Amino acid sequence: MSSNPQAGRDGAARDAGAAEEVDPALRLFTLALRSRLTVAVAESLTGGRVAAAVTAVPGASAVLRGSVTAYATDLKARVLGVDAGLLDRVGAVDGEVARQMAEGVRKLCGADVGIATTGVAGPSEQDGKAVGTVYVAVVGPDPEDAEVAYERFAGDRGEIQRAATRLALASAVAHLTSWAAG
Secondary structure (H helix, E strand, C coil): CCCHHHHHHHHHHHHHCCCCCHHHHHHHHHHHHHHCCCCEEEEECCCCHHHHHHHHCCHHCCCCCEEEEEEHHHHHHHHHCHHHHHHHCCCCHHHHHHHHHHHHHHHHHHEEEEEEEECCCCEEECCCCCCEEEEEEECCCCCCCHHHHHHHHEHHHHHHHHHHHHHHHHHHHHHHHHHHCC
16 A cells, blocks of 8 residues: 555546546447457557557457557658658648558558557647647548548646547547448
C-alpha cells in the first residue's frame, strides 16, 4: 500500500481515463469484426494509447493486425512511408501527414483499415503548430476513401493525449459505420 495518498488518486484517474477509451474501442472492435475488417494503427502524439485501448478488448487479435508508434519525424518517413519532402515542408503535424501515416501502417501491417494520430501534446508548440493541435486519419482499402479530422484540444499533455485517443477511436467508428451503411 502506498504511503502517498496522491498516488492512489492519480492511479484511479489513470484507470478512469483508460475505461473511457475502452467503450469506443469495443465499438470499433465490434464493427470491424462484423464487417470482417482488420485494423492497424500508427501513432505519434498518442504514444500507443489507441492500440492499447483496442487491445484492452478481449479478442482484439481478431481485428488488430499491429501498430507502430512513430514518435520521431524520420520514422514517419522510413517506417510508414510518409513523403519526406512533405515532412520537410509542413512538419509532422499535418492532415496529409496523418493520412499518409494511416495508409502506410495499413500497408505495412496488411490491414484493411489504417488509423493514425499526429499532433502537439505540449508543453510547447512544434513546427509552428499550437499545443492541442491534433490530426487523425482513417484510411480504408481505397486510399481515396480517407477521412482526416482536425481538432484543437485544451488541457495538459495527458488530457490532450486522452482526447486525441478518443477522437481517433470515434473517427474510426464513424468511418466503419459509414462503410457498413454504404
